[in-house]
Amino acid sequence: MNQFADFISWLVGIVETVLAYPEPLVLIVVLALLAWQFKRASLGLFVFLGLSLVLNLGMWDNLIITLASIITSVFIALAIGIPLGILKAHNKVLDYISRPILDFMQTIPPFVYLIPALMFFGLGNVSGVIATVIFAIAPPIRLTALGIKQVNDELEEAGQAFGANWWQVLIKIELPAAMPSILMGINQCIMLSLSMVVISAMIGAGGLGKPVLRSLNIVNIGLGFEAGLGVVIIAVILDRMFDRA
Known part of the structure; x- marks a missing residue:
């Protein structure tokens, strides 16, 4: 358990570093150019x-932590969720059990996920990441x-007719055809x-949630508005960067 927590902490630390x-201005310009290149100038x-x-x-330091x-969290959720989704699509027993x-x-409140994460991993970013992975993993699996x-089915039969094995059908036919649905799952994740x-x-995780929580505790509307604005900006950027359009 401790080794797993150390691995998550190490992974978060690498990305944060x-x-x-x-x-900050260099990173902002790079991200803006990437958005311009891969999406649109606006x-x-x-x-x-x-x-x-x-x-x-x-709020830059908090934004980096977030x-x-x-x-x-998304990397771990997709690394687990997409392969499980592939198995779920091909295995009726797994599909029946996982449903x-x-x-x-997807129906229990998100706050409930914090309790087991806090019990097993204590306060900090590790618990936050693990709770986030569990909360966000369902859409990529299902979609x-x-x-x-x-x-x-005709595409798969055509591939098999030309001698493609299961792996080749998956990589060259099924995944490309299913990519719009997979991208939607990534976006929701x-x-x-x-x-x-x-x-x-x-539960002690850092980032933009920390000043939001603090603003509620001390009734500081300005602090909460600034941190909340940062959350909204990140949400819009990530949504537009990873949508299907």
Whole structure:
């Protein structure tokens, strides 16, 4: 258990170090150019102005911690969720067993996930990341399985007719055809991770959730507004960067 917690802490630390290494303005410009290159110029401009506002409000360090937690949580959730979704699409027994479990995971309140994470891993970012992974893993599992199930049988039969094995059919036919559904699962995973990372401030996780929680405790509307604005800016950027359009 301790080794697993140390691994999560090490992973978060690496991502946080990479994000914090360049000067804030350099990172802002790089992210804006990436948004411009891969999406559109208007999104690049929003990234530049939005992140510059967060920097001006003095929330940059908290934003880096939040991004590091989100990136780590999404990476772990997708590394587990997408393969499980593939297995779920091809195995009727696993599909039948996992359906009520995923229903249960998606219906209980997010605050409930904090309790077991706190019990096993204590206060800190590790508990927040683990709770976030459990909370955000259901959409990539379900939407990956859904996308693969919706692949046209004729495409798979054509691949098999040309001698493709199971692995080749999966890589060259099923996953490309299911990519819109998989991307939707990734988008939902990112959004759920962002919401849970903020809530995780209740169990000692850092980031933008910390000043939000503090503003509630001391009734500081200005502090809460500034931190909440940072959360909204990150949410819009991540949503637009990883949508299907």
